Amino acid sequence: MTTVLGIEGTAWNLSAAIVDEDDVIAEVTETYRPKTGGIHPREAAQHHALHASNVIERLLKEYRDKGHSPENIDAIAFSQGPGLGACLRTVATSARALALSLDIPLVGVNHCIGHVEIGRWKTPAVNPVVLYVSGGNSQVLAHRAGKYRIFGETLDIGIGNALDKFARGAGLTHPGGPKVEEYARKATNYVKMPYVVKGMDFSFSGLSTAATDALKDNSLEDVCYSFQENAFAMLVEVTERALAHTGKSEVLLAGGVGANMRLREMLDLMCEDRGASFYVPEKRFMGDNGAMIAYTGLLMFNSGTTLPIESSHVDPSFRPDTVDVTWITDEQEVL
Amino acid sequence: MYLQSGAEAVVSLKDGYIIKDRIPKRYRVAELDERIRKERTRAEARLMSDARRCGVPTPIIHDIYDFTIEMEYIDGKPVKYVIDETMCKLMGKLIGRLHSGGIIHGDLTTSNMLYSGDRIYLIDFGLAYVDGSVESRGVDIHVLFQTLESTHSDHEELIKAFSRGYRITLDMADEVLDRVKEIEKRGRYA
Numbered sequence: 001m002t003t004v005l006g007i008e009g010t011a012w013n014l015s016a017a018i019v020d021e022d023d024v025i026a027e028v029t030e031t032y033r034p035k036t037g038g039i040h041p042r043e044a045a046q047h048h049a050l051h052a053s054n055v056i057e058r059l060l061k062e063y064r065d066k067g068h069s070p071e072n073i074d075a076i077a078f079s080q081g082p083g084l085g086a087c088l089r090t091v092a093t094s095a096r097a098l099a100l101s102l103d104i105p106l107v108g109v110n111h112c113i114g115h116v117e118i119g120r121w122k123t124p125a126v127n128p129v130v131l132y133v134s135g136g137n138s139q140v141l142a143h144r145a146g147k148y149r150i151f152g153e154t155l156d157i158g159i160g161n162a163l164d165k166f167a168r169g170a171g172l173t174h175p176g177g178p179k180v181e182e183y184a185r186k187a188t189n190y191v192k193m194p195y196v197v198k199g200m201d202f203s204f205s206g207l208s209t210a211a212t213d214a215l216k217d218n219s220l221e222d223v224c225y226s227f228q229e230n231a232f233a234m235l236v237e238v239t240e241r242a243l244a245h246t247g248k249s250e251v252l253l254a255g256g257v258g259a260n261m262r263l264r265e266m267l268d269l270m271c272e273d274r275g276a277s278f279y280v281p282e283k284r285f286m287g288d289n290g291a292m293i294a295y296t297g298l299l300m301f302n303s304g305t306t307l308p309i310e311s312s313h314v315d316p317s318f319r320p321d322t323v324d325v326t327w328i329t330d331e332q333e334v335l
Numbered sequence: 336m337y338l339q340s341g342a343e344a345v346v347s348l349k350d351g352y353i354i355k356d357r358i359p360k361r362y363r364v365a366e367l368d369e370r371i372r373k374e375r376t377r378a379e380a381r382l383m384s385d386a387r388r389c390g391v392p393t394p395i396i397h398d399i400y401d402f403t404i405e406m407e408y409i410d411g412k413p414v415k416y417v418i419d420e421t422m423c424k425l426m427g428k429l430i431g432r433l434h435s436g437g438i439i440h441g442d443l444t445t446s447n448m449l450y451s452g453d454r455i456y457l458i459d460f461g462l463a464y465v466d467g468s469v470e471s472r473g474v475d476i477h478v479l480f481q482t483l484e485s486t487h488s489d490h491e492e493l494i495k496a497f498s499r500g501y502r503i504t505l506d507m508a509d510e511v512l513d514r515v516k517e518i519e520k521r522g523r524y525a
Contacts, residue, residue: 190366199441199474229490233363237343244342256513273361 010083318323427500
């Protein structure tokens with residue numbers, strides 16, 4: 001049995017967890033909540049720096065209280081990117097210190113792949129097309145020939161960021177996504193808005209601006225509804241294309257925006273019509289969490305991937321398709 | 336005979352014509368769904384005609400309805416089964432003409448080209464759009480090169496032959512081909 005401690009802190013959520021092959025053993029989370037506006041990168045990094053040692057202490061205490069010894073921990077995993085540079089550096093520093101003091105290897109995890117792997121762990125999905133939607137990221141990923149390939153992605157901002165930006169303009173507080181969803185349920189009319197799919201990629205900044213403009217002549221409810229309908233249809237369309245292109249038969253939803261029930265409903269309808277299976281992990285594993293970093297770190301560690309301290313620098317624009325997926329062998333790959 | 340349906344359209348043969356139907360999607364609100372299918376049907380028909388005007392053989396449009404295109408049936412073989420260097424050079428010339436005309440195909444594969452009577456017909460303009468940027472042209476060709484690499488063992492020679500043709504019909508070809516190399520390095524699956 002392998003045990004890995006993982007730390008996540010790419011943006012607003014600082015979270016650490018200890019997992020083994022079977023389950024999450026301990027997890028502690030401290031969330032940065034901006035007083036006004038959206039995430040301020042420096043404030044978020046300061047928040048992480050302030051709470052890092054406390055989070056680790058509480059995590060190790062919880063682990064000990066459950067009858068385990070920290071000597072059982074085989075490796076320290078941390079989210080190496082993509083994310084906010086200052087936040088990444090703070091978390092990487094804690095991870096390095098921990099690895100040195102426990103004298104165990106370090107594993108650098110790609111945050112996007114963390115979302116994919118925890119979904120494969122906590123749902124029956126084996127070889128899915130993954131729609132990963134969060135504040136900063138929006139990607140359609142699937143495993144092919146040793147890598148998680150990006151089949152489509154946003155050309156500008158993440159869907160969560162687009163929703164928050166629009167929500168702030170409409171006077172709603174951060175995070176805006178859940179509030180937009182709430183207003184959308186009370187809509188009575190669909191308002192025409194931009195729908196931008198270019199090849200396999202999508203773009204949200206124009207839609208966000210158009211939605212803000214539409215508030216002049218339409219109710220907030222109708223604009224929220226129409227914004228969601230267009231944005232999510234774009235995501236579902238590219239997900240469907242990736243299914244057709246790869247011949248895969250599973251869809252996995254990942255990332256914080258995956259909490260949206262309308263998005264789930266649309267993906268479910270698409271999968272039903274194509275005869276594909278649709279999987280959604282429980283909510284605690286959808287947004288950023290330490291368990292996904294710890295578990296992906298475990299997979300990497302078990303397949304021989306560790307990271308020397310001297311080359312453990314962070315990468316704010318770390319792309320998932322640059323990582324060798326050493327833990328999935330060709331025989332397991334169904335094409 | 337060669338008919339293939341994708342994620343958004345069903346292709347069939349009726350009375351000697353190819354019928355391409357854009358099917359409704361239940362997940363989209365009806366108004367949006369109809370708008371997208373109408374716009375794309377119209378855009379595809381227009382870009383196919385525009386491409387032919389640039390000197391790129393495409394099936395002649397017979398009729399167009401809200402969500403359906405009726406077009407000429409090309410009795411040919413997908414290029415992937417009959418490819419050689421001569422054909423790749425011709426392919427390069429055609430894509431060079433298409434790009435010179437400001438059109439990006441969006442899904443260039445050797446399955447989307449039909450060889451018939453010494454001509455190569457370009458089909459399936461479902462993802463095509465108008466764009467003259469080096470990046471879009473580069474991605475267009477990157478997709479084609481990836482297909483060549485994954486399906487043909489002599490792909491290096493084929494890519495060279497394609498590039499020779501592409502340089503003949505597009506004056507900024509080298510800039511685009513350099514960009515293709517850069518896109519490959521990004522490791523991006525386009």
